[in-house]
Amino acid sequence: MRRFFAALTLVAPFAALPSVEAKEVRVYSGRHYNTDRAAYKKFSEQTGIKVRLIEATGISLVERLKREGANSNADVILLVDAARINNAADAGLLQPVSSKELQSNVPSRYRDPSNRWFGFTRRVRAIIVNPNVVDPNTIKTYSDLANPALKGKLCLRKRKNVYNQSLVADQIILKGQTAASAWVKGMVKNVSQPYFGGDVSLIRAVGQGKCGVGLVNHYYLARMQAGASGKSDQKVTSNIKLVMPNPAHVNISAAGVAKSAKNKKEAIQFIEFISSPKGSRLIAGPTFEYPLKNLGTSKELKAFGTVTPDNVSISALGAKQKTAIKVMADAGWR
Numbered sequence: 001m002r003r004f005f006a007a008l009t010l011v012a013p014f015a016a017l018p019s020v021e022a023k024e025v026r027v028y029s030g031r032h033y034n035t036d037r038a039a040y041k042k043f044s045e046q047t048g049i050k051v052r053l054i055e056a057t058g059i060s061l062v063e064r065l066k067r068e069g070a071n072s073n074a075d076v077i078l079l080v081d082a083a084r085i086n087n088a089a090d091a092g093l094l095q096p097v098s099s100k101e102l103q104s105n106v107p108s109r110y111r112d113p114s115n116r117w118f119g120f121t122r123r124v125r126a127i128i129v130n131p132n133v134v135d136p137n138t139i140k141t142y143s144d145l146a147n148p149a150l151k152g153k154l155c156l157r158k159r160k161n162v163y164n165q166s167l168v169a170d171q172i173i174l175k176g177q178t179a180a181s182a183w184v185k186g187m188v189k190n191v192s193q194p195y196f197g198g199d200v201s202l203i204r205a206v207g208q209g210k211c212g213v214g215l216v217n218h219y220y221l222a223r224m225q226a227g228a229s230g231k232s233d234q235k236v237t238s239n240i241k242l243v244m245p246n247p248a249h250v251n252i253s254a255a256g257v258a259k260s261a262k263n264k265k266e267a268i269q270f271i272e273f274i275s276s277p278k279g280s281r282l283i284a285g286p287t288f289e290y291p292l293k294n295l296g297t298s299k300e301l302k303a304f305g306t307v308t309p310d311n312v313s314i315s316a317l318g319a320k321q322k323t324a325i326k327v328m329a330d331a332g333w334r
């Protein structure tokens with residue numbers, strides 16, 4: 001009897017090996033926020049699945065995945081902005097997945113109709129104003145940025161950045177190409193400074209009064225105002241007023257299962273977690289993005305007021321990206 005039990009205990013660990021083998025998910029992320037790691041840690045604690053993170057900026061991530069092809073180690077791909085997400089899907093880098101949880105976590109306009117990607121945080125392309133230069137009450141919507149009264153006072157980021165491309169795509173869908181072209185031309189006429197390389201430098205210029213008005217993603221301003229990038233940025237942004245356009249162009253961060261995923265089940269579980277109310281809140285909190293549902297709790301975001309999204313879906317934006325770039329180039333947006 002004794003020998004029998006001894007044999008059993010010896011055998012048991014081997015028999016159990018396949019199920020106790022460390023599970024993992026490899027995440028290729030085009031997000032550049034260190035704070036995401038805290039949310040991944042919660043996922044690991046909850047599921048026992050280890051997260052291996054590989055970071056690269058949006059475009060190089062897609063290039064890398066294309067190069068790696070079927071040999072890629074990626075299980076999950078994270079990207080920001082409709083343009084990049086749709087491009088990754090069009091390039092065949094993602095596979096459709098069926099998950100009831102994802103359908104209920106993610107409102108339909110923030111996910112791919114073919115189930116290849118799912119949003120998990122939201123961002124607004126918002127208008128920022130220096131009240132010493134321009135009266136914030138004269139600006140309510142994107143259209144107002146083409147008002148000739150703003151000549152020499154508007155600052156814009158370079159054309160090649162996807163954030164503005166997606167905004168222009170959004171306006172083309174809402175107004176039609178002719179009206180959207182007229183709007184872009186009107187804005188370009190109002191630009192005085194050279195086009196900016198990033199949202200952060202543009203925000204500083206607005207704070208310093210070099211620009212009266214600008215277009216930026218809301219979270220950059222919130223982060224600077226909260227002091228996340230230091231006292232000097234906090235000071236220079238303290239005076240800036242964010243005008244929440246009504247309706248607002250809402251963009252997303254999104255996740256999809258890589259075409260070549262070797263850990264598909266774990267990949268789906270990971271995306272279910274980051275798009276869940278809890279996961280979305282964990283990711284969006286420290287970056288000052290908006291979670292998928294509700295508007296976050298920080299005082300900076302509360303000061304921005306409520307968000308009324310327009311009704312354009314993220315997949316529709318992708319389809320208009322090329323047209324948007326042409327409209328911008330034709331108008332002289334550099």
Ligand code: FE
Nearest residue numbers: 080199217220
């Ligand atoms: Fe960003």
